[in-house]
Amino acid sequence: MKIEIRPVERSEAVEYLKVLPYANGLPNWEPAPASWHGGPEAWPPPRTPATEQQLEAWADEVMADGFHPQAAFVDGKLVGGSAMLSLAITVPGPRAVPFGGVTATGVIATHRRRGLLRGMMQAMFDEALERGEPLAALSASEGGIYGRFGFSPATMRARWELDRNDARFINCEPSVGSLELVGAAVARQAWPLIHQQIRQRQIGELAPDPDRWDGLSDEAAGTDGPMRYLVHRDADGNLDGVANFRLPWSPLPEHTGALVVEGLLALTQDAYRAMWMLLTDFDLTRKIVAPNRPIDEPLRWMLRNPRAMRITRQSDNLWLRILDLPAALTARAYDTTAELTFAIEDDSMCPHNVGAWRLAVSPKEATCTRMDVRPDLTMDIQSLSSLYLGGMSAAVLAGAGRIRPHRLGAVKDTARVFRVDPEPFNTFGF
Numbered sequence: 001m002k003i004e005i006r007p008v009e010r011s012e013a014v015e016y017l018k019v020l021p022y023a024n025g026l027p028n029w030e031p032a033p034a035s036w037h038g039g040p041e042a043w044p045p046p047r048t049p050a051t052e053q054q055l056e057a058w059a060d061e062v063m064a065d066g067f068h069p070q071a072a073f074v075d076g077k078l079v080g081g082s083a084m085l086s087l088a089i090t091v092p093g094p095r096a097v098p099f100g101g102v103t104a105t106g107v108i109a110t111h112r113r114r115g116l117l118r119g120m121m122q123a124m125f126d127e128a129l130e131r132g133e134p135l136a137a138l139s140a141s142e143g144g145i146y147g148r149f150g151f152s153p154a155t156m157r158a159r160w161e162l163d164r165n166d167a168r169f170i171n172c173e174p175s176v177g178s179l180e181l182v183g184a185a186v187a188r189q190a191w192p193l194i195h196q197q198i199r200q201r202q203i204g205e206l207a208p209d210p211d212r213w214d215g216l217s218d219e220a221a222g223t224d225g226p227m228r229y230l231v232h233r234d235a236d237g238n239l240d241g242v243a244n245f246r247l248p249w250s251p252l253p254e255h256t257g258a259l260v261v262e263g264l265l266a267l268t269q270d271a272y273r274a275m276w277m278l279l280t281d282f283d284l285t286r287k288i289v290a291p292n293r294p295i296d297e298p299l300r301w302m303l304r305n306p307r308a309m310r311i312t313r314q315s316d317n318l319w320l321r322i323l324d325l326p327a328a329l330t331a332r333a334y335d336t337t338a339e340l341t342f343a344i345e346d347d348s349m350c351p352h353n354v355g356a357w358r359l360a361v362s363p364k365e366a367t368c369t370r371m372d373v374r375p376d377l378t379m380d381i382q383s384l385s386s387l388y389l390g391g392m393s394a395a396v397l398a399g400a401g402r403i404r405p406h407r408l409g410a411v412k413d414t415a416r417v418f419r420v421d422p423e424p425f426n427t428f429g430f
């Protein structure tokens with residue numbers, strides 16, 4: 001059996017697409033408990049294979065700038081594919097840092113568990129490092145696969161529910177701006193405009209693809225009905241909030257009357273409050289469901305009864321992988337002045353990260369250099385990747401034995417250096 005891992009050429013792009021589950025109408029995602037989404041069903045797969053015409057159109061996208069596909073060939077036959085997108089993520093500073101986003105991944109069922117994904121992943125890591133991308137990231141289809149490649153959760157998300165009768169606000173003052181229900185054409189303009197400003201301050205947000213919001217439409221989607229769009233304008237008429245919601249129909253009594261908020265971004269507290277006040281008191285609905293929200297949603301603190309907002313699922317969102325340790329750690333900023341010393345003990349896919357490091361930070365600058373004395377703590381590259389955006393607790397990782405301190409106070413110092421507030425969050429994946 002001869003295995004070859006290499007980038008795809010245009011003449012092979014359709015074959016590459018044909019190994020991907022979604023192009024075959026196969027499941028692309030772990031079957032989530034129904035509670036993850038608004039309705040009674042987990043997100044269904046496309047169910048039917050892509051047509052030759054669709055594959056030809058997608059093949060051009062495979063060769064586009066910024067999309068870096070790799071394929072695995074066994075005895076000359078293309079049996080696996082994966083790709084990295086060159087994107088940017090907002091890290092503490094806030095600053096935009098380039099990263100390689102792993103996407104469009106699959107190996108055909110007859111050729112799995114033979115190391116083909118590992119081979120493609122290594123090739124993609126090496127290429128990302130050559131392009132100067134110090135980080136890789138992904139959304140994991142299954143939680144048990146990607147840790148072995150050095151990825152670890154760096155942002156989280158929550159699904160919550162709130163009964164309409166319990167949605168009583170502490171401050172009910174009317175907004176100084178105005179709300180308007182709009183069509184998809186206005187929403188397609190509002191989302192990029194507002195997201196672009198949010199991305200400049202929200203740690204974890206990603207630069208969108210140019211066509212990210214093209215799919216917003218007024219057409220009905222099965223039993224979900226059409227998506228509805230709400231915008232908020234400030235007192236001068238400038239857009240400062242946007243939300244997408246739907247009112248799905250369900251045959252199950254426990255799911256009827258839900259208003260599902262698929263996305264909501266606000267630039268001001270006034271816009272945030274005004275949009276939630278309308279969405280949580282929509283006539284002829286019973287409860288509000290928000291399936292993809294930050295775990296530190298301010299709405300809870302606006303309610304007279306904060307317990308009424310029930311988190312019904314909390315899960316990992318973006319998984320991060322530090323590829324180039326000193327470049328990554330000096331690309332973000334730090335609020336404090338401190339010196340941390342730590343060792344990374346094992347990183348077979350990026351061996352240049354292994355060893356002892358000294359990270360010296362201040363609000364003005366950060367340096368990260370090798371050292372040869374005993375460091376204050378030892379950790380794996382996954383733990384450092386989870387700490388990087390500032391959303392994970394060093395104490396929890398130490399409690400799990402993933403960070404091993406060699407000095408009293410070393411874990412507390414690590415937490416102080418990396419932690420950010422509010423929690424990192426990304427509104428969408430890739």
Ligand SMILES: CC(=O)SCCNC(=O)CCNC(=O)[C@H](O)C(C)(C)COP(=O)(O)OP(=O)(O)OC[C@H]1O[C@@H](n2cnc3c(N)ncnc32)[C@H](O)[C@@H]1OP(=O)(O)O
Pocket residue numbers: 021028029080102103104105106107108111112113114115116117118119138139140141142144145148
């Ligand atoms: C980021 C995204 O794109 S998410 C989409 C990912 N795609 C899918 O989930 C589609 C269905 N699955 C597949 O096509 C394949 O199983 C893939 C792509 C996930 C893995 O491809 P493979 O070539 O089988 O992986 P490979 O053999 O390199 O596995 C490397 C390691 O991961 C393990 N592994 C692979 N898949 C899984 C899995 N589904 N669950 C648990 N472990 C797994 C292997 O056992 C192996 O372990 P080892 O390092 O201890 O030897």
